[in-house]
Amino acid sequence: MSACTTCGACCACFRVDFAVYEMEDMGGRVPSGLAVEVNGSTMRMRGTDHVPIRCAALTGKVGGQVGCGIYEWRPSPCREFEEGSDACTRARQRHGMPPVDGAD
Template sequence: MPAVPSPHPCLACGACCAHFRVSFHWSEADPDMGGRVPIELTAPLRSHERVMRGTSQAAPRCVALDAQIGVYSRCGIHDRRPSSCAAVPASWEFGAASAQCDRARLAHGLPALKPDDWAGVPETVRNPLPE
């Protein structure tokens, strides 16, 4: 019987989406500028920035996050997420620790990911690096 691939560790986490403010250039939410982030899920931040709703507060939690932190996690706009989200790799996803990932996981009482957490996760399942 073939081995069942391990799930991506982020699918049982969601800590980064409930720890950091997610800000990005306003054009990422402007369809006339080629933006793909749904503008209704964002709010103005500064003159050239927008923020994902829910992330610019004392206890951040992205409006697009469907998760029980540490149990399951799903981004409702993963294919249209802001570049700032795509730029944060999970620790050891690409062979190195990620300070942002580790900090978010520790803040939610989760251990930092280790290289072994990626055993069995096919390369095709890992998030592509941002372009």
């Protein structure tokens, strides 16, 4: 089982900006209503620009059992985020969790 299904720290740590063309109503896959416009070319996942940060698509308890409500349709920054990366380690540390086993 991936540590991601019991973590969710990245979803409660980082701002998630992506191109407007990733939105469902622009031909992409991110469901309308889960993002807000930053400018004419950039969208942001709801909840990722507020403190405390928590993406609107995140379900469950960070550090317990979590999931992404739009996993199949998540935007590119979420698809590109790597378990065990430096950013993953920073997010986990901010939530009082150790690095993923095997991470540098």
